[in-house]
Amino acid sequence: QLKDAFSVEDFRKRAKNFLPKMVFDYLEGGSEGEAGLSRNVNAFGKWNFVPRRLTDVSECSLETTLLGKGYSLPFYLSPTGLNGLIRPDGDRLLAQAAAKAGIPFVLSTASNLSIEDIAASGDGERWFQLYVLHRDIAKTMCQRALTAGYEALILTVDVPVNGYRERDMRNRFALPATYGLRTLADGFMHPRWSINFLRSGTPKLRNFETLEAPSPEAQAALMKRQMDASFDWDALRRLREWWPKKLMVKGVLRAEDAVQCAACGVDALIVSNHGARQLDGTISPLEVLAEIASSVQIPILLDSGIRRGADALTSLCLGATTVGLGRATLYALASDGQRGVERCLEILTDELKRGMALLGASNITQLDHTLVRRSNWA
Template sequence: MRLNVEDYRRDARSALPRFVFDYVDGAAEDERCLRRNTGDLERLHLLPTCLRDTRDVDLSIDVFGRRWAAPFGIAPIGFNGLVRPRGDVMAAQAATAAGVPFVLSTASNARLEAVRQPAGEQWMQLYVMTDRAIAEQLVRRAQQAGYGALVLTVDVAVSGYRERDVRNGFKLPFRPTLATLADLARHPRWLLGMARHGSPSFVNLAESEDAGASAQLQAALLARAMDRSMVWDSLAWLRSLWRGPLLIKGLLHPDDAREAVRRGVDGIVVSNHGGRQLDAAPSTISALPAVVDAVGGALPVFIDSGFRRGSDIAKALALGARAVFVGRPAVYGLACDGERGARGVLQLLADELARTMTLLGAARVEDLGPHHLLSGARNG
């Protein structure tokens, strides 16, 4: 029985070979940022207000002229095909069924055209590699396929040092050790899926399906070898390619938030990449208030990293986030039961959020605010 996200995580650990689970679950260096993300959320206390009419609790919100069924969605996640064949498609289908957005990663394992759900709200996440022609073809194709927004990720000038992956020898081309082979033998269901569908690759790096991407280019994306010449002025280049909302993901500093407003960015995602980049970075929930204050309502502020409960989502909304994106929880669901598992996680979060809002006396998302947070509650 799975009653919460941690139950899905437990079963995902059993379902996946260790190197795959560690890739999903791990973070940079000592993984302190990963722990801060969840720990700082735990230390925030919610303060209920009573005798409010909560007979009808409405989780829906409007974002860029679109109605979401709930104030959360699935964050961009790379290498979903390693967790479950067709994992990107399954995650997108789960989000569409739940009425929430799905953000496709540049490091996806399915063609962006194949992932696009016509009835769903889908955004395209963008890494800009050294060869900017790759980004240009991705943006062009995403525009043609009808993706609703472009999410430029800016916190990967160099890949974080993910020690679990280093210990497991996880890189491209992957060369398993004897220990890894023994572990694979203990996961026949996962092996069978890979055998049937083939090893996943970063298929969107090449514009045409027939062309394919070189092994060197694939390895570069896995290692997050990005264009370090990208600066604020480069946004004009992206604006020339993309018609629609442009968001920047990976901001933590309020000065960057103010610059984003000045540059005409349409939204910000406060993110530390789930603790997978700078281990010394603050938790996103602790960085959120200063970013919200910096933008002054000029654009919507979203957040990810560390959210495991509907009550966690309520805390971010009370602090001024427009919505929350979850990554690992959705992947745990994929690992357990494919699309059904991802849908189960999203439904779980929606149920938890609705219950939390009811107990707080908030019938609508807009009713949540700083008055629902206990001032100074930081000690568990």
């Protein structure tokens, strides 16, 4: 029962029950030894709140402003590929839940519904996340996003090559799915997911399917599904020249890179380690947040490890303007579809609002670094 879910962790447990192991592992897993997974989550516990007392917190507002626009909450849904494997039409369900909550939804390059499908699935703000497989393909996709009315482009820069995800290797995770005995048994044990899957069929990477590769080299890159590992600062400058709307760079973890992004005309940065799915042992974004936020004037977003309103609160105190939800809302999507995502957002919103009141802040602009202190005990 959805009413029995009181925290993101509850949704995690429900997702684990609902999904075949192979799919849950895809959602949950990190890279290599997976040390980064717990580090991301535990990083928040190293900071303690230092509440301000006797302030009027009878009305707490979570409204925030990012790049001149107002949003009802300081959350957005991070880009995640293969959402259709977690739930049929997962991209649409997430986009609709985000629209209801008044927060942006980011469509991944590796989505199972196309740029145009999502644009047509109702209103709500959409951002498009770009993986560069080939520069011509990237340009074509961005033009499609522009035509379809996406408000911002998120360039992910922490995937020059794919992270090594051992769970996926062990599970022989691949699309289209290969049906070994183990896969079939896994599906059999999770009938509700399997019925959905059989009804809707194997999800496709729709953005690639609906793409006419502009050149033979682009076609080859598309077939191999490999990133353009030569994408560098010059390439970013060129992208900035022709992408007319807001441009954000996702995956920055060093102040000097942040400064260089700002100098290239990037509008905002996402401090992220890709949810510990790339280089294992990479520093947790929270640890570098304050340093990066103080090195540039542009807004800073953060993702990786947000599981509670309190995690968002710590991030906002340390300089983030808004935070991205990845696995948190995917768990809810898995177990309970759009209603689950809506409920998960409600829970996080309540946690954040309560946290702000207890911390002594009635709106987001009152949050600052004096309200948190790094614990000497942890």
